[in-house]
Each structure stands twice: as structure tokens, then as C-alpha cells.
Amino acid sequence: MDTTDAVTGMMVSGYGRDAELEADRIGGELIAKAGYNPYAVIEMVQVLKDQELFEKSISGGRQTYHGLFATHPKNDKRLHEAVQVSYQYVPNETVEPIEDMWEMLDGLVYGDEAAEGIVKEQTFYNSSVRIVVTFPAAWSVTNTRTQVVGQAPGGGSKGEITIAQQTQVKGQDPAEYVKKTLKRDDVVSGESLKVNEFDAYIADLDVADGKLAVSMLAVVFKDGAVYFFKGSADPGADADAFRADFKATVATFRAMAKEDVAVANRQRIKVIEATPKDSYASLAKQSSIKRYPVETLRLLNADFPNGEPRPGDRIKTVQ
Structure with a gap:
């Protein structure tokens, strides 16, 4: 069984290697036709190889990529041969770049803040979906790739609000989304409204079992996405104060403005x-x-x- 696996792995690896070389050859052609040096393909592959080596070093030696190159890509004869073919496509005259590469790189946004969003004081910014939400003063706010969490002073027992992104269902308004998609049968009272220019719905949920002092939800529709707000406070918390904080937080939901971009992409x-x-x-x-x-x-x-x-x-x- 081990021998079979080894042979299969070699066959798949060999096939993958040939496919990658073909892709590199085509890439070299495209680069050449654009008037650039086809050998940039080799430099690009070396960047991938360096990234692979880095990831392997921080993962304790675990293979994180299928390892196309046993040797340095700059010494890979087959890769050089594949790229060499592309030189026939280099035009006789090339156009000078419109802008200097270094000037274009300077100030370029770096990292995954655009995807995850950032928190500054009590305000959450996410430039990938271009939204801004502000939590009440003195609340602690954290975020991950999947949700934003705000907690009242004194911790989540005093009040907590989470925001997560979901997919909008065609043909449903916010109230229908809560009823049909979220299948919430614990809504005590709710209302449809506009949050800035966006359709929304906000509701109080049943807390008759006494496990919570107050529980609320809201959904806001924007650009085909649903922003689902869920909030609650434990027994002993000020239900009216939390209810006001929850509604105020939902009301701050807005589209990102030009001045927000610099904050969101630090x-x-x-x-x-x-x-x-x-x-x-x-x-x-x-x-x-x-x-x-x-x-x-x-x-x-x-x-x-x-x-x-x-x-x-x-x-x-x-x-």
C-alpha cells in the first residue's frame, strides 16, 4: 500500500510539474508580448518558493505546498527552457512605463486589515465591504474574520452585541429574512425601518424563561449582504439602558465615507x-x-x- 501511494504521488507530482511549466511558458509569452522581460516569470516563481520555505520553517517543517522545485528555481533547467521560448514574442519596440514602480508601491495598502476590518476606540471599520459601525462609549470592541463583538463596561453579562455577515435571500425583505431564513419564532415585537439608507428590521426577543434580562436582534441589508446584530444582557443588568444602547449601535451602521478609508487601511x-x-x-x-x-x-x-x-x-x- 505504501509503495502504491508513493508511485501515485510521483505520478501526480510529475503531472503537476508539467502543468506548472506549461503555465509558466504561457505566462512568459504574455509578459513578452506586453514588452517586459519573460525571465520575470522565474523571479516570480522564486517569490513563491521563498514563501513556501518560510511557511515550512514556521510550521515545524510540515510541507505546506506540493514543492515544485527540489532546487532553486533560478537553477531549474526546464523552467529556463520554457521561458526561453517566450523571447520570440518580445516586440521590437517597447513602451516606457507610465509611472515609476517604486512611486506606485509607496503608500500601497498592506495586509489583511481590509478583509478583517479594524477597531479604533469604539468604531469598527471594514473597507472590504465598506461599512462602519460605532458601539457605545466605554464599550470594549474586538473583531475577527467572522464577527465583531462589543461588550459593555463590566463585561458581557452587562451587555454584549455581536455583528456577523450573512447572505441576503432574493425576494425577502428584512422582516421576512428574520422569519423565514433565520426562522425566529421568539420575536416579541419588531419593526421595519431604514438605517441611514439601508433597509433594516429590529426586534425584541422573548426572555420569559428568565435566563436573560433582555435579548434583541436586528438585520441590515447592504449590497446583497445581511448584517446580523444580536444582543443580550444577563439578569440584573439594566434592560432599558441596554435596549437603548443596542438601538443606538444599529443606528450607527453606515456606508464607509472617503475620510474613513485612511483609518480602515492603516x-x-x-x-x-x-x-x-x-x-x-x-x-x-x-x-x-x-x-x-x-x-x-x-x-x-x-x-x-x-x-x-x-x-x-x-x-x-x-x-
Whole structure:
């Protein structure tokens, strides 16, 4: 069985290798026809290889990619042959780039903040879906890829509100979505309303069992998505105060404005000219990268795993 698995793995790996080389050849053709050096394909593949080696080093040696190159891509003969064919497509005259690459890179948004969103004080910003929500003053607010959580002073027992994104169902308004899709049969009272320009529904839920002092939900429709607000406070909390806080939080939901973008995308590429004193270790101390900053800066600058900036080099940092 082990032998069969090994042979199968070799066959699949070989097939994958041929397919990748074909893709690299086509990529080289396209780059050549655009007037650029086809050997940029090899440099691009080396970036992928460096990323693979980095991920493998932080995962305890576990293979994170199927490993196309047993050797350095720049020494891979078949890859060079595949790319060499592309040179016949390089035009006789090439057009100068409209803008300088380094100028275009400087200030470029970096990282996954756009996907996850960020929290500044009590306000949540997410530029990927272009929304802003503000929680009550003094609340603690955290976010993950899947939800935003706000807690009242004193903890979740005093009041907690979560926001999660769901998919809108065609033909349903917010009230119907709550009833038919969420299948909530515990709505005590609810109302349809507009939250800024967006259709919404907000409701009190049944708390007759005494496990909660108050429980509420709301849904807001925006751009084909549903933003589902769920809030509650434990017995002993001020139900009326929480109800007011919940409604106020929902009411802050709005589309992102131009001035919000700079706040929502704080991490940006900064291009600098290296000095004799610069090293990736020293630059990492000034960077906003939180995990593996030295290794990440090396990856960004094609110096992985052990390279260092040379005086006069233009170096990409993250601030």
C-alpha cells in the first residue's frame, strides 16, 4: 500500500510539474508580448518558493505546498527552457512605463486589515465591504474574520452585541429574512425601518424563561449582504439602558465615507533608501508587522532567507 501511494504521488507530482511549466511558458509569452522581460516569470516563481520555505520553517517543517522545485528555481533547467521560448514574442519596440514602480508601491495598502476590518476606540471599520459601525462609549470592541463583538463596561453579562455577515435571500425583505431564513419564532415585537439608507428590521426577543434580562436582534441589508446584530444582557443588568444602547449601535451602521478609508487601511508600504546602519532587524523594530517581521521584510524585498539591505538599495517597509 505504501509503495502504491508513493508511485501515485510521483505520478501526480510529475503531472503537476508539467502543468506548472506549461503555465509558466504561457505566462512568459504574455509578459513578452506586453514588452517586459519573460525571465520575470522565474523571479516570480522564486517569490513563491521563498514563501513556501518560510511557511515550512514556521510550521515545524510540515510541507505546506506540493514543492515544485527540489532546487532553486533560478537553477531549474526546464523552467529556463520554457521561458526561453517566450523571447520570440518580445516586440521590437517597447513602451516606457507610465509611472515609476517604486512611486506606485509607496503608500500601497498592506495586509489583511481590509478583509478583517479594524477597531479604533469604539468604531469598527471594514473597507472590504465598506461599512462602519460605532458601539457605545466605554464599550470594549474586538473583531475577527467572522464577527465583531462589543461588550459593555463590566463585561458581557452587562451587555454584549455581536455583528456577523450573512447572505441576503432574493425576494425577502428584512422582516421576512428574520422569519423565514433565520426562522425566529421568539420575536416579541419588531419593526421595519431604514438605517441611514439601508433597509433594516429590529426586534425584541422573548426572555420569559428568565435566563436573560433582555435579548434583541436586528438585520441590515447592504449590497446583497445581511448584517446580523444580536444582543443580550444577563439578569440584573439594566434592560432599558441596554435596549437603548443596542438601538443606538444599529443606528450607527453606515456606508464607509472617503475620510474613513485612511483609518480602515492603516498599514501601508513605505519605500526607503537603505543606509549603512540599516538591517532587517532594525527595520523590523520600526515596522507595524506583528508576526515574523524580520522574515516578512526579507520576503517583501526578495532577500529571504538571510539577505540584508545594502546601502543605497530601495527597501519596502511596512508602517
